Amino acid sequence: MKRQELVGVGAGLVLVLCYLLPLIWFGEQAHIRIHDNLDSNVVWYKNLVESGSVHAGLQDTVPNLVGGNVSRNAFVSEWTGIVWLYEWFTPYTAYVISQTLIRIFAFLGLYFLLRDQLKLQLPRHVIVLVSVLFAWTPVWPSGMLSTLGMPLLLWAYLNLWQKRRIGPSIVTLVLVPFYSSFVLGIVFFLALLVLFGLYREWRHKSFHALFWSAYAAQVLLYLLIEYRLVYSMLWESDVTSRDQFDIGHNGFWRTIRLFFKQFVLGHTHAEAAQTPILLFLILGVFVVAVYRKDSTARWLKQGLMLLVGLSLWYACWFYTGWQPLKERIHVMQTFNFARFHFIEPMLWYILFALAMDWLWRRSRQRLVLVAVLLQAVVLLIWNPEIIYRNQPSFSEFYAVRQFAQIQSYIGKPIDTYQVVSFGLHPAIAQYNDFRTLDGYVNFYPLTYKQKFRTIIKGELNKSPELKHYFDDWGNRVYIYSAELGKNYDYTKTNQQPVRHLDINVRQLKQMGGAYLLSAVPIENAPSIGLEFEKMFRDKQSAWIIYLYRVAP
Structure with missing residues (x-):
């Protein structure tokens, strides 16, 4: 030149x-893109590094995501x-x-x-x-x-x-x-x-x-x-969620x-x-x-x-x-x-x-x-x-200090229990080192998808859109609600209480779920087997987190 x-x-x-x-x-x-970015890739890379899974074998899985059932080969x-x-x-x-x-x-x-x-x-x-x-x-x-x-x-x-x-x-x-x-x-x-x-x-x-x-x-x-x-x-050889893809209608x-x-x-x-x-x-x-x-x-x-x-x-x-x-x-x-x-x-x-x-x-x-x-x-x-100025910033989205408070309140070693999220992306809990039964990944065992579906079957039956979204694709293994739809951004300025959540808490417990982190109040929580523990607020967070414990 x-x-x-x-x-x-x-x-x-x-x-x-x-x-x-x-x-x-x-x-x-x-402010950074959330969709297919903060809700997934950023957390995947962080989890691979911090769990020591970067160089894992072809038969190994990655902890913290989707109950530890995700193959290392999915990343x-x-x-x-x-x-x-x-x-x-x-x-x-x-x-x-x-x-x-x-x-x-x-x-x-x-x-x-x-x-x-x-x-x-x-x-x-x-x-x-x-x-x-x-x-x-x-x-x-x-x-x-x-x-x-x-x-x-x-x-x-x-x-x-x-x-x-x-x-x-x-x-x-x-x-x-x-x-x-x-x-x-x-x-x-x-x-x-x-x-x-x-x-x-x-x-x-x-x-x-x-x-x-x-x-x-x-x-x-x-x-x-x-x-x-x-x-x-x-x-x-394992059959994965990818084998059940049915998009194109x-x-x-x-x-x-x-x-x-x-x-x-x-x-x-x-x-x-x-x-x-x-x-x-x-x-x-x-x-x-x-x-x-x-x-x-x-x-x-x-x-x-x-x-x-x-x-x-x-x-x-x-x-x-x-x-x-x-x-x-x-x-x-x-x-x-x-x-x-x-x-x-x-x-x-x-x-x-x-x-x-x-x-x-x-x-x-x-x-x-x-x-x-x-x-x-x-x-x-x-x-x-x-x-993206009206969305949470990077730090507001991941809410590190708020989730540290939740960990401190639970008071157990982080690797002894698993959680699910509701009304917010599971990536937030994963970023903060929680082990989650839910998540967003490229593919995972089809048997796990079927087990998780038992948890949310009641809500899927209420919404043909959610049913199609999970059954025919399903990479977002989320706790869905027909009342909330496909929205996962219920911040502290966007609250919508859920009146009739129909999930199988017994199945959630059998799969190892101990807590549910919700971005909105669940009004029928006691009747489905969820015990409200505490509400968490933080100035540096976009969320209000309602902590529910899976009842014994």
């Missing part, structure tokens, strides 16, 4: 870090970099470092891809700004580089295809697998990449040995890193609605925040480019068709018409093939850059800068500190 380019890239990195400033400035008072392997961060740092510090790494390499990846492969006439400072915007996208934070690392991988593969920058590209392909998830994003990227490669080889009657050798080597490396997942899917019109929702808004795990700026700008440039018969129209058309195809595939995967085939082919039931949507953020920002390049070449520089500014505003609004 020349000095001027280094200055531009350095300025871009500063802007990327500014997006993360709330995490650093507010510390554990920062990422010890070769995944994010686990190392949780071994070296506190959970919050590990989270901040992880977010910093993800955003930095997202920026660098798209910058290198746009600079080296797209032959844009945009000035470097605009390419820097587009790359910064990509690094700001509100994608799933626990996915590591599974989504935001795709431009970097694509850059490396295209380099090898062209036999350029071989050293840096090979290093990239070797390192990224250690900080990304094969099944949560990358496998779908590699699937499209192999189709692209085979098509190009067939069309040009060629064979790029270096590209295919690197591809095969990276797939093998991913399988070695994810050896626990490979073992669980191919050789683990959308009718025709609901499928069409899901398609438009996916295309316009994206998926919660891979949000590009493409609406309204990116979507309308790209479509507008495409229409004008087609009218003027500009070559850019072809690239925009192909990109938009791919995005439409991915959105349609995602929507159709949950169409009820697939059900007979899913019942015959087991892997279609246990593995979610809809997740090609993880590729969409990269595609949206590549198309954005192409549209901006078209405008720049037609002397619409002001429009380009306005578009960048408006998209920056959209993404700043999507910053976790803003979008």
Whole structure:
């Protein structure tokens, strides 16, 4: 890089870090995504480290979660970099470092891809700004580089295809697998990449040995890193909750609605925040480019068709018409093939850059800068500190001091009893070292699911929605209530007493449950075998905890 380019890239990195400033400035008072993040992944990594289970054997289980019945293979392997961060740092510090790494390499990846492969006439400072915007996208934070690392991988593969920058590209392909998830994003990227490669080889009657050798080597490396997942899917004999998955009951019109929702808004795990700026700008440039018969129209058309195809595939995967085939082919039931949507953020920002390049070449520089500014505003609004400002902060969510008070009140060694949570995520108790019968995990023994279902059978019978949610998926092994629904955020400012909780407390006791930690009062507690012990409040906590003991 020349000095001027280094200055531009350095300025871009500063802007990327500014997006993360709330995490650093507010510390554990920062607001962070709860769904599929604080309620799961953060606690999983912490529990693996603190229970000494990081290097556990293939037949071992992980304590503290779901009655100690969860296989170690349900979590990422010890070769995944994010686990190392949780071994070296506190959970919050590990989270901040992880977010910093993800955003930095997202920026660098798209910058290198746009600079080296797209032959844009945009000035470097605009390419820097587009790359910064990509690094700001509100994608799933626990996915590591599974989504935001795709431009970097694509850059490396295209380099090898062209036999350029071989050293840096090979290093990239070797390192990224250690900080990304094969099944949560990358496998779908590699699937499209192999189709692209085979098509190009067939069309040009060629064979790029270096590209295919690197591809095969990276797939093998991913399988070695994810050896626990490979073992669980191919050789683990126990029947798990994954074998009872039965998702995909959308009718025709609901499928069409899901398609438009996916295309316009994206998926919660891979949000590009493409609406309204990116979507309308790209479509507008495409229409004008087609009218003027500009070559850019072809690239925009192909990109938009791919995005439409991915959105349609995602929507159709949950169409009820697939059900007979899913019942015959087991892997279609246990593995979610809809997740090609993880590729969409990269595609949206590549198309954005192409549209901006078209405008720049037609002397619409002001429009380009306005578009960048408006998209920056959209993404700043999507910053976790803003979008989750009405939710508990990191420290308020996990409520460490409050749960220490509960432990002190119970007065028993923490490993001699088990608890369940009600009206709040079990992850909170797990974060505070309680052993829980409930939890949120990828899969667990089907026999345990059946036993736990006996506890909540009465509530499931009241609500078809909850019944479908638990029976046909069930990764959230929670104490459900038809009165509360699928809500687990009953903070001290959002109280809703439960009048008629219908759970089998005898079964709860037989499975080892000693206490129930409730975020709301249970008015019929005595009649079902729960004895109220004490209410716990704390200024630093989002919750009021009502402690109930399972009656003798």
